Amino acid sequence: MRNIFCETLIKHANDPSFVFMTGDLGYMALEPLRKAAGTRFINAGISEQNMISVSAGLASQGFLPWAYSIAPFIYARPLEQIRNDVCFHDLPVKLVGNGGGYAYGVMGSSHHAIDDYGILLTLPNMRVFIPAFDSDIPPMVERLIHLKHPAYLRLGRDEKSADFDPPPYSPWRKILNGEGPALIAVGPLAGSMLNSMKALNSNQRPSLWALTELPVTFETIPAELKADIKSSNHLIVAEEHVAHGGAGEMLARILLLNGEAPKKFTHYCAQGYVSGYYGSQSFHRTESGLTAETILKDLKK
Amino acid sequence: MEPLSKLLHQSQKRLLQMHFESGVGHIGCNLSCLDLLMVLHHRIMKENDQFILSKGHSAGALYITLWSLGKLKEEDLKSFHGEHTKLSGHPAPNGLKEIIFATGSLGHGFSLANGLALSKKLKKEPGRVFCLTSDGEWQEGSNWEALIFSKHQQLESLTLIVDANGLQGFGNTKEVAGMNELRKKFESFGVSVEEIDGHDLNAIEKALSANQKGPRAIIACTTKGKGVSFMENKMEWHYLSLNGDQYRQAVEDLEKS
Numbered sequence: 001m002r003n004i005f006c007e008t009l010i011k012h013a014n015d016p017s018f019v020f021m022t023g024d025l026g027y028m029a030l031e032p033l034r035k036a037a038g039t040r041f042i043n044a045g046i047s048e049q050n051m052i053s054v055s056a057g058l059a060s061q062g063f064l065p066w067a068y069s070i071a072p073f074i075y076a077r078p079l080e081q082i083r084n085d086v087c088f089h090d091l092p093v094k095l096v097g098n099g100g101g102y103a104y105g106v107m108g109s110s111h112h113a114i115d116d117y118g119i120l121l122t123l124p125n126m127r128v129f130i131p132a133f134d135s136d137i138p139p140m141v142e143r144l145i146h147l148k149h150p151a152y153l154r155l156g157r158d159e160k161s162a163d164f165d166p167p168p169y170s171p172w173r174k175i176l177n178g179e180g181p182a183l184i185a186v187g188p189l190a191g192s193m194l195n196s197m198k199a200l201n202s203n204q205r206p207s208l209w210a211l212t213e214l215p216v217t218f219e220t221i222p223a224e225l226k227a228d229i230k231s232s233n234h235l236i237v238a239e240e241h242v243a244h245g246g247a248g249e250m251l252a253r254i255l256l257l258n259g260e261a262p263k264k265f266t267h268y269c270a271q272g273y274v275s276g277y278y279g280s281q282s283f284h285r286t287e288s289g290l291t292a293e294t295i296l297k298d299l300k301k
Numbered sequence: 302m303e304p305l306s307k308l309l310h311q312s313q314k315r316l317l318q319m320h321f322e323s324g325v326g327h328i329g330c331n332l333s334c335l336d337l338l339m340v341l342h343h344r345i346m347k348e349n350d351q352f353i354l355s356k357g358h359s360a361g362a363l364y365i366t367l368w369s370l371g372k373l374k375e376e377d378l379k380s381f382h383g384e385h386t387k388l389s390g391h392p393a394p395n396g397l398k399e400i401i402f403a404t405g406s407l408g409h410g411f412s413l414a415n416g417l418a419l420s421k422k423l424k425k426e427p428g429r430v431f432c433l434t435s436d437g438e439w440q441e442g443s444n445w446e447a448l449i450f451s452k453h454q455q456l457e458s459l460t461l462i463v464d465a466n467g468l469q470g471f472g473n474t475k476e477v478a479g480m481n482e483l484r485k486k487f488e489s490f491g492v493s494v495e496e497i498d499g500h501d502l503n504a505i506e507k508a509l510s511a512n513q514k515g516p517r518a519i520i521a522c523t524t525k526g527k528g529v530s531f532m533e534n535k536m537e538w539h540y541l542s543l544n545g546d547q548y549r550q551a552v553e554d555l556e557k558s
Contacts, residue, residue, distance in 0.1 A: 007548030019423065040423060042419075042454075044450060045446070045449065045450065045453070047409075047443075047446035047449065047450065048513075049412065049443040049452050050412045050415065050443055050446035050447045050449075052412075053413045053414055053416060053418065053447070054407055054413075054415050054419060054447075054450065055362055055414060055415060056402070057402075057413045057414065057415060057416015057417045057418075057420065058416045058419060058420050058423075060401055060402070060416070060417070060420075061416075061417060061420035061421075061424075062420075063420060063423075080406055081412070082411075082444075084403065084405075084409060085402065085409055085413060087411075088393075088394050088403055089394050089402065089403065128321070151420065
């Protein structure tokens with residue numbers, strides 16, 4: 001996704017309000033953007049706190065700054081700068097974190113971001129974007145450019161199979177019909193869920209929805225999804241994020257508040273470091289039970 | 302600097318009155334930087350210039366300075382630190398054009414000022430950017446990130462002012478986490494530094510008007526609680542509020558000065 005993100009931003013780099021800051025990351029990826037943006041591509045050095053406040057200063061003067069790092073470094077170290085300088089002032093600083101969730105795999109826990117959007121969504125005015133497919137990036141960047149508020153873009157890896165052509169971008173998209181439970185997958189997990197679920201018989205097959213923007217409100221949940229939840233009376237949420245502050249909690253809360261809670265709710269999410277051993281993204285997902293195989297097994301019970 | 306001295310005197314008294322009536326502390330560190338803020342705002346800053354108060358606990362001194370400029374009214378000052386006020390104990394986002402950023406957590410302001418100065422550089426816009434920090438605040442690591450950035454990006458419009466009153470929240474700065482010669486540290490980052498008496502109005506004006514290209518730093522040696530005999534260089538006046546007797550004594554001290 002990072003390369004498409006870079007290509008997309010290059011198209012906007014001539015806009016006088018464009019400015020891109022990186023915390024010394026982007027080697028072998030962002031060089032073309034650096035070339036295109038010239039003096040408005042700034043390597044702020046390994047200093048995330050300063051980078052965020054500088055971005056806030058720029059945004060206060062009419063710039064639309066992008067502040068980039070790998071996902072774990074863009075939100076945790078400079079959290080107070082994000083809260084006080086960006087969010088309290090409702091400034092359009094766009095935080096970009098590459099490799100959300102367990103994406104950095106065996107690099108270790110310091111490089112994982114499994115609590116990123118939960119933490120950020122506690123802050124005022126913050127919006128979160130989690131693209132599911134490569135093709136989501138251009139329309140999402142367009143939305144981010146027009147959004148006059150703080151935002152966090154969590155980049156991952158497109159996990160769908162090559163033969164699937166995603167529907168046009170929307171924060172909610174139904175990508176598989178089924179008569180089973182309503183399954184909401186956040187971001188790229190939607191792709192791998194789709195690959196495993198499509199072969200199921202329709203009576204077992206979940207109706208699969210890709211969710212790519214947070215927070216969600218009851219009003220913006222599509223009527224068709226509400227109907228899917230109602231008819232199956234079972235909602236499943238899968239996300240590469242801890243339970244606290246995740247999309248699962250958020251959805252359960254708003255469905256309860258609005259008297260539309262299904263009888264059954266299952267949440268597949270990041271469980272941290274279950275065995276104390278480290279491995280690939282797939283290793284940590286498996287340890288967390290955050291795989292299509294686990295969900296299928298549970299569905300057959 | 303006769304007319305400003307007179308206005309400064311009124312402002313000192315108005316500051317004490319505001320803190321007395323609201324029962325709010327932080328008086329010592331407001332008095333240490335009031336001279337700096339008054340000279341900066343009345344004598345130096347022009348239309349395109351911008352200011353960030355990084356030591357947000359000196360909000361009172363900033364509000365009084367803005368009052369002395371006619372940007373805040375008497376009734377605004379009366380609401381200070383009360384209910385339904387725009388003037389909280391540390392500047393909050395309050396819609397005042399002169400307070401571009403809310404501050405209060407130390408170690409943010411200088412980075413924000415870097416952002417404003419970078420904006421001027423990228424847009425090739427005129428004007429200068431000033432930022433006032435405390436001295437203890439330089440224990441915050443983010444400030445050093447900002448110092449590296451300011452020099453590397455050659456932010457020529459940027460001037461840092463340090464209110465070096467030598468006292469912080471729970472002790473003497475030298476005893477808490479001494480930064481032994483802040484001047485040398487700044488200079489080693491390639492930033493030009495001038496050290497001045499932060500209560501000498503002419504020296505402040507001269508240092509701030511210097512036609513030198515930034516980023517530059519002015520270390521203003523100041524006295525916490527300046528002008529009030531029982532407050533001067535007393536750490537406790539970081540927190541204490543005035544009782545009636547103390548207020549009368551403080552006003553008397555200022556009138557004598």
